[in-house]
Amino acid sequence: MQVDDHAEELASDLGVDKEEVKRDLQNLLQYSVPIEEAKQSVRRKHGGGGGGSAAPTTKDVADVTPDGGNVTVTARVLTVGERSIRYQGEERVIREGELADATGKISYTAWQDFGFEPGDSVTVGNASVREWDGKPELNLGESTSVAMEAEPVEVEYDVGGDSTLLDLEPGDRGRNVEVRVLEVERRTIDGRDGETEILSGVLADGTARLPFTDWDPRDEVVEGADLRFENVYVREFRGVPSVNLSEFTTVSVLSEPVAVRDSAPRLSVAAAVGSGGMFDVELVGNVLEVRDGSGLIERCPECGRVIQNGQCRSHGAVDGEDDLRVKAIFDDGTDTVTVVLDDGLTEEVYGGTLADAKEAAREAMNKEVVTDDVAETLVGREFRVRGNLSVDEYGANLDATEFEETEDDPAERARDALDSVGDEGVSA
Numbered sequence: 286m287q288v289d290d291h292a293e294e295l296a297s298d299l300g301v302d303k304e305e306v307k308r309d310l311q312n313l314l315q316y317s318v319p320i321e322e323a324k325q326s327v328r329r330k331h332g333g334g335g336g337g338s339a340a341p342t343t344k345d346v347a348d349v350t351p352d353g354g355n356v357t358v359t360a361r362v363l364t365v366g367e368r369s370i371r372y373q374g375e376e377r378v379i380r381e382g383e384l385a386d387a388t389g390k391i392s393y394t395a396w397q398d399f400g401f402e403p404g405d406s407v408t409v410g411n412a413s414v415r416e417w418d419g420k421p422e423l424n425l426g427e428s429t430s431v432a433m434e435a436e437p438v439e440v441e442y443d444v445g446g447d448s449t450l451l452d453l454e455p456g457d458r459g460r461n462v463e464v465r466v467l468e469v470e471r472r473t474i475d476g477r478d479g480e481t482e483i484l485s486g487v488l489a490d491g492t493a494r495l496p497f498t499d500w501d502p503r504d505e506v507v508e509g510a511d512l513r514f515e516n517v518y519v520r521e522f523r524g525v526p527s528v529n530l531s532e533f534t535t536v537s538v539l540s541e542p543v544a545v546r547d548s549a550p551r552l553s554v555a556a557a558v559g560s561g562g563m564f565d566v567e568l569v570g571n572v573l574e575v576r577d578g579s580g581l582i583e584r585c586p587e588c589g590r591v592i593q594n595g596q597c598r599s600h601g602a603v604d605g606e607d608d609l610r611v612k613a614i615f616d617d618g619t620d621t622v623t624v625v626l627d628d629g630l631t632e633e634v635y636g637g638t639l640a641d642a643k644e645a646a647r648e649a650m651n652k653e654v655v656t657d658d659v660a661e662t663l664v665g666r667e668f669r670v671r672g673n674l675s676v677d678e679y680g681a682n683l684d685a686t687e688f689e690e691t692e693d694d695p696a697e698r699a700r701d702a703l704d705s706v707g708d709e710g711v712s713a
């Protein structure tokens with residue numbers, strides 16, 4: 286066999302990119318490592334264990350680790366999601382989801398159709414294990430066998446993918462949700478096969494709101510529609526879980542309306558930031574400071590970024606477009622977050638339109654008058670803000686959808702706080 290063939294076989298077994306495997310192999314062969322030893326080494330690197338000669342170990346799900354070699358597990362199939370990916374230049378359908386036994390659950394990726402469905406009890410023989418997102422994942426490749434078990438494996442998890450929006454997490458696959466489409470827009474993006482149309486927007490159910498993308502636009506997905514999606518997968522998008530509809534997702538219209546949660550969960554700033562990002566959250570706190578880049582600003586007409594002195598970081602000298610924005614440091618005593626108000630909300634707190642702001646700046650011959658005006662209104666006051674919180678290496682930002690001064694009397698709130706302490710005292 287040529288290196289190419291070895292690489293092909295290994296890549297398929299391990300479920301990793303062939304070119305990467307080939308590079309690793311060639312690197313070892315260049316140092317006169319025998320081919321079988323080189324293959325073993327590459328297998329170990331990609332979590333495939335000892336490979337060919339080593340027999341798989343029969344394990345409980347909770348004991349599966351990426352560095353313990355190939356495994357055999359007997360488990361219940363919780364979910365099966367289908368997805369098409371580009372693998373070695375070809376379109377390939379993979380199946381993904383979760384398996385469980387009495388000890389725990391584990392994600393899997395199957396590189397071919399083994400014919401199992403949610404609810405089936407199976408023995409998966411000789412699966413390789415790799416680490417995915419910090420957790421072990423079973424990889425069912427060409428050398429894996431799947432046998433149906435007559436005796437059901439008892440598990441404490443729900444079988445099938447039915448889920449609420451609140452329960453979805455990035456990495457989930459083969460999930461089913463019943464939702465109302467709150468917002469939807471059609472967009473053209475540069476896909477891997479050139480320009481392609483997608484739908485994106487916001488979904489809601491009784492537990493939460495989440496953004497979604499439909500990669501294969503369907504006529505049923507319109508604003509206000511109550512729908513059941515089967516076989517969606519979840520990705521992280523700007524720090525929050527996002528529901529993805531693939532070509533394998535089925536969409537059906539529900540006869541009963543979906544009860545939608547109107548309010549956002551109210552959290553402390555520390556709890557919201559600690560969650561790593563939330564699509565829809567409500568915070569109450571004080572504005573400590575209005576940051577630079579607030580008030581009357583200019584944006585690049587090409588990319589929408591805020592520009593300084595007519596210079597865009599990406600597009601050089603451009604003819605900026607005027608806009609209004611506020612970036613406020615918001616604090617509730619537990620942590621701080623930067624709250625960003627768009628043009629509409631900024632007009633509300635400024636008490637004037639973009640035209641009014643430009644007029645004021647022209648009269649004063651200084652844009653700062655607008656910023657100062659906004660700061661005077663906001664700093665030191667308490668507000669309720671609702672919106673989309675993203676947390677990344679640059680900090681925590683909340684894009685506000687609602688922003689208003691709290692009306693409740695601080696003294697009354699202090700009494701409420703005391704009351705709730707009292708309640709806890711009684712129940713304890």
Ligand SMILES: [Zn+2]
Binds near residue numbers: 588590
């Ligand atoms: Zn630009």
